[in-house]
Amino acid sequence: MSLHLPLGATAEAFLAENHQCTLTTLRPDGTPHVAPVRFTWDGETGTARVMTTVSRRKARNILARAQSPVAVCQSAGPRWITLEGVATVSTDPARVEEGVRRYTARYWSSPPQFPGLAVVEISVDRVMGLY
Structure with missing residues (x-):
């Protein structure tokens, strides 16, 4: 099913749970790159x-493609x-x-503090799922 924002209570509750997650970005040649990630959701x-x-x-893919989906x-x-x-x-x-604060609140520990720490911010315009 495809939904529009804001999400309903069932979707918000599922997004608050801690499960396997992936992020799909596009390489410069247009092929998909899928990486396991942890993410946070700001429904507001x-x-x-x-x-x-x-x-x-994943960061390099996004940086190489302005307005990257x-x-x-x-x-x-x-x-x-x-x-999406x-x-x-x-x-x-x-x-x-802000990304670290939200990550720490969701996962009860801070993300690894590697040099070059960055936050990927996704402005969500499409939601699909079965939850």
Whole structure:
């Protein structure tokens, strides 16, 4: 099923659960790159956030393609939800700090603090799932 934002209570509850997640980006040649990730969801702004470093393939893919479309997917058995939208990568300290704060709140530990820490911010415009 495809939904429009804002999400209903069932989708929001599923997004608050801790399950396997992937982020799909497009390489410069247009082929998909799928990486396991942890992400946070901000239902008020329709933003999904993934912590990474600027040197990782997923960040480089987004940086190489302005207004890059991406998809983050969470699954648990037969239940799943995919959030699609345009992604940006930021190393702005305030935005990275917000990403770290949300990550820590969801996963009860901070993300690894590697050099070049960045936040991928996905402005979600399409939601599909079975939850």
